[in-house]
Amino acid sequence: MRIFQSSTTSVGLLVLVLIFILLIALIVVFSHQILINLAGVDVQANIVAYVVAIAFPLILLGMIVFQIVRLIRERATRKPGSRFKSRLIMFFVLIALLSSIPQALLSVRFVNSAINFWLEARIGEALRGGLAISLEYYRGAVENLRKFNSSPLMSFILEDMDRNPERMWKNVRTVNSEVQFIQIFDADGSELLFRGEPQGRLRSLGTFDEQTGDLPKEDREDASILRNAAVYRLDGGSYTVVVGRVLPEGFDSQASSLTESLEIFSQLNRYKRLFRLVLIFFYFFFSFPIFLLSILVSFLLTEEIIRPIVNLEEATRRVAEGDFSFRILSRSADELSHLVGSFNRMVSELSHSREKLKQSEKISAWQEIAQRLAHEIKNPLTPIKLSAQRILKKYSADSGAAAGEFQKVLQASISSIVREVDNLNDLLVEFREFARLPMPRLQSVHLRELVEEVVEMYRNLSSEVTFDSSHISEDSIVRADPGHINQVLANLIRNAVQAMPKGGEVSIRSAVVNKEDRRLCRIWIKDTGSGIPEEIRGRVFEPYFTSKADGAGLGLAIVERIVFDHDGNIWFETQEGVGTTFIIDLPLGSEGGI
Amino acid sequence: MILLLLASTALSAQEARLDAMLRSGKVYAAVDYLDTHFAERGVSASQDVLASLWEGLRAEIAFQLRLYRRNSGPFAFLGDRLLSERRVYQIASFDFYENRYRIQRDDQTAGEYKGEAEFLDAFFSLPETELGEIETEEREDYYLLARVRMMPVKIIAPLNIITLFSSDTVFTTPWVEAELNP
Numbered sequence A: 001m002r003i004f005q006s007s008t009t010s011v012g013l014l015v016l017v018l019i020f021i022l023l024i025a026l027i028v029v030f031s032h033q034i035l036i037n038l039a040g041v042d043v044q045a046n047i048v049a050y051v052v053a054i055a056f057p058l059i060l061l062g063m064i065v066f067q068i069v070r071l072i073r074e075r076a077t078r079k080p081g082s083r084f085k086s087r088l089i090m091f092f093v094l095i096a097l098l099s100s101i102p103q104a105l106l107s108v109r110f111v112n113s114a115i116n117f118w119l120e121a122r123i124g125e126a127l128r129g130g131l132a133i134s135l136e137y138y139r140g141a142v143e144n145l146r147k148f149n150s151s152p153l154m155s156f157i158l159e160d161m162d163r164n165p166e167r168m169w170k171n172v173r174t175v176n177s178e179v180q181f182i183q184i185f186d187a188d189g190s191e192l193l194f195r196g197e198p199q200g201r202l203r204s205l206g207t208f209d210e211q212t213g214d215l216p217k218e219d220r221e222d223a224s225i226l227r228n229a230a231v232y233r234l235d236g237g238s239y240t241v242v243v244g245r246v247l248p249e250g251f252d253s254q255a256s257s258l259t260e261s262l263e264i265f266s267q268l269n270r271y272k273r274l275f276r277l278v279l280i281f282f283y284f285f286f287s288f289p290i291f292l293l294s295i296l297v298s299f300l301l302t303e304e305i306i307r308p309i310v311n312l313e314e315a316t317r318r319v320a321e322g323d324f325s326f327r328i329l330s331r332s333a334d335e336l337s338h339l340v341g342s343f344n345r346m347v348s349e350l351s352h353s354r355e356k357l358k359q360s361e362k363i364s365a366w367q368e369i370a371q372r373l374a375h376e377i378k379n380p381l382t383p384i385k386l387s388a389q390r391i392l393k394k395y396s397a398d399s400g401a402a403a404g405e406f407q408k409v410l411q412a413s414i415s416s417i418v419r420e421v422d423n424l425n426d427l428l429v430e431f432r433e434f435a436r437l438p439m440p441r442l443q444s445v446h447l448r449e450l451v452e453e454v455v456e457m458y459r460n461l462s463s464e465v466t467f468d469s470s471h472i473s474e475d476s477i478v479r480a481d482p483g484h485i486n487q488v489l490a491n492l493i494r495n496a497v498q499a500m501p502k503g504g505e506v507s508i509r510s511a512v513v514n515k516e517d518r519r520l521c522r523i524w525i526k527d528t529g530s531g532i533p534e535e536i537r538g539r540v541f542e543p544y545f546t547s548k549a550d551g552a553g554l555g556l557a558i559v560e561r562i563v564f565d566h567d568g569n570i571w572f573e574t575q576e577g578v579g580t581t582f583i584i585d586l587p588l589g590s591e592g593g594i
Numbered sequence B: 001m002i003l004l005l006l007a008s009t010a011l012s013a014q015e016a017r018l019d020a021m022l023r024s025g026k027v028y029a030a031v032d033y034l035d036t037h038f039a040e041r042g043v044s045a046s047q048d049v050l051a052s053l054w055e056g057l058r059a060e061i062a063f064q065l066r067l068y069r070r071n072s073g074p075f076a077f078l079g080d081r082l083l084s085e086r087r088v089y090q091i092a093s094f095d096f097y098e099n100r101y102r103i104q105r106d107d108q109t110a111g112e113y114k115g116e117a118e119f120l121d122a123f124f125s126l127p128e129t130e131l132g133e134i135e136t137e138e139r140e141d142y143y144l145l146a147r148v149r150m151m152p153v154k155i156i157a158p159l160n161i162i163t164l165f166s167s168d169t170v171f172t173t174p175w176v177e178a179e180l181n182p
Helices: A008-037 A044-076 A082-118 A121-150 A152-158 A165-175 A251-270 A272-320 A335-398 A405-435 A447-461 A482-498 A534-539 A555-565 B002-009 B045-054 B116-123 B136-141 B159-164
Strands: A002-005 A181-185 A191-196 A213-219 A224-234 A237-246 A327-330 A443-446 A465-471 A477-480 A504-515 A518-527 A569-575 A579-587 B015-023 B026-034 B059-069 B081-095 B100-105 B110-113 B125-133 B142-151 B176-179
Touching: A008 A044, A008 A272, A044 A082, A044 A272, A082 A272, A121 A152, A121 A213, A121 A224, A121 A237, A121 A251, A152 A165, A152 A224, A152 A237, A165 A191, A251 A272, A272 A327, A272 A335, A272 B159, A327 A335, A335 A405, A335 A555, A443 A447, A443 A482, A447 A465, A447 A482, A447 A504, A477 A482, A477 A579, A482 A504, A482 A518, A482 A555, A482 A579, A504 A579, A555 A569, B015 B142, B015 B176, B026 B059, B026 B142, B045 B059, B045 B081, B045 B116, B059 B125, B081 B116, B081 B125, B100 B116, B110 B116, B116 B125, B136 B142
Parallel strands: A002 A327, A465 A504
Antiparallel strands: A181 A191, A181 A237, A213 A224, A224 A237, A443 A477, A504 A518, A518 A579, A569 A579, B015 B026, B026 B125, B059 B081, B059 B142, B081 B100, B100 B110, B142 B176
């Protein structure tokens, strides 16, 4: 079994990074556009903004609650790593809090200071004072024109209007230097005279609703013009006299900006407390989702950090329980990945050693039994055989003439005893060979040559079985004892041939494979026989177990032992009615080692 | 935040009057914001507006008009169909130099008023405004909705955020409905 020490949380982290970028974008857009227009007439138009603003933190909060519930459940079920995970999350949250609290305090303080600074009473006084001065100046100018135009002196000055208009204009300027132009209309509204600043000239009096008194200020791009109109009756005629002045350049724009500044100041001052609260609210409104996001990231990061540790813990527990097939797969390339690799190698070596130990223990036990059995059987065999031979010899010598029926029976029986004793003796020799199998003398050998040698031998013995060894490459070199491997191949090929009494095919092929950091030569020996029945599959490598009538049951036990002695492995795949494939892994040899 | 938003809409009873007319197939509407006494503040809407203008602030009134066609038959549950909508803004200010009230409309027209009464009349009223054309015979299938949103102090951006949280910065009337008069 394998578990992945994978990085599925990386996807989650990527999603959170994207959410973070989205949040930043929202903050930028919100603060620059949406917030400014949020107070527009149509609340419904801003419904999307409201929904996003409310739903976003709620979604994040929901995800965090889900993670917390999951963590509580993990702790309740004592899931490996849950306590460590809790501590890590607490640690991350603490870091997030430690970094955000001073920032929040600083921001609130900054907002307060900024508002207090900009709304200092002196600034208000200065703005109002500026406006008062400006108004005083303006009203003074208007008053001056009004008084001058309604003064009796003006009637005298106007008497020169027809006779000497230049002198009249000179007198006006002498009496009131602030008057910059004069324009006189007759009763029909037609202009009779204009002197002074050309900017002040009116095309007609009809522009104004009220044609006497203070005329409305005329604002132009480059100037503002003040006028006062009065009606005079001279020499039986009625005249409208307009006097005026051009305000200094920039007066109007400066007065406007002063009014606007005062408006802003008054608003800020009026809603100071509320505005301060709103700013602080919006600070938390934007920073709270970021804080929630950081907590969510801490959950995923913790998961990422803890996963290999949990996997290792799980693997260690499984190995301790005897499951040596457990492996951890890691895609990352950090220190934890090296740790996982080392763990996997350790388990693999442990598993291999354990298998070898089991095999050695099994073989030793059977060797001991075999030796004792051979000794126990062999001891009485010799006297039995000698006694039988002696009886037969004595009987033949002493009663040579009295041969009869008894002689025949006795002779046949004793011959049978001797023959069976010989058979038993041969069996015991085989037992002893198994018990005394020597250690292999390893060298690099060409697998193809070994296979060809054995196949050639069996090809001559069986004409109904065909052999295919063409899939063994020339460069398949194994590190092995040639004699032992020859015995292995011979045993397996003989079994394959015997499994196909009506003929079939034995195919042998090899390939180089990588297995747990080892490079091995894998050999497949496949027959098309009847397959191994399911009930005996677990016993085929046991010594003295055989399904054949005349077998000693040591062939596959010897094969397994030889393969293990070569630091290899053997197993089989079988299907009844289809055939059996024995698979052997042997260490690779080298060309130079031959 | 929801509570704050609700607070901002909890206002004194405001009222508007809507007159809808149909002339030569064209729909016109005229709206008046009815001066209200704010019991909780001890002033009327008009006094509030004048006070803010004298303080150098500006006031804003927005008229929102909608022309609907009644939806009958199997799809009545979908609601009536909105045919046209208009929003008209008027911003009032006081010219300290000229001692006059000014009203600036969003169609770039402006008015100047010396007297308070004539200024308030102009400020709280939307003259006849065209909303669209319909078939005269189907007059009864149509109706108008209007509401007024009045700000005694036109709050400039970014201060206008506070209108979301304060109940005494914006006064909005409920929607009023009117049938089309010939």
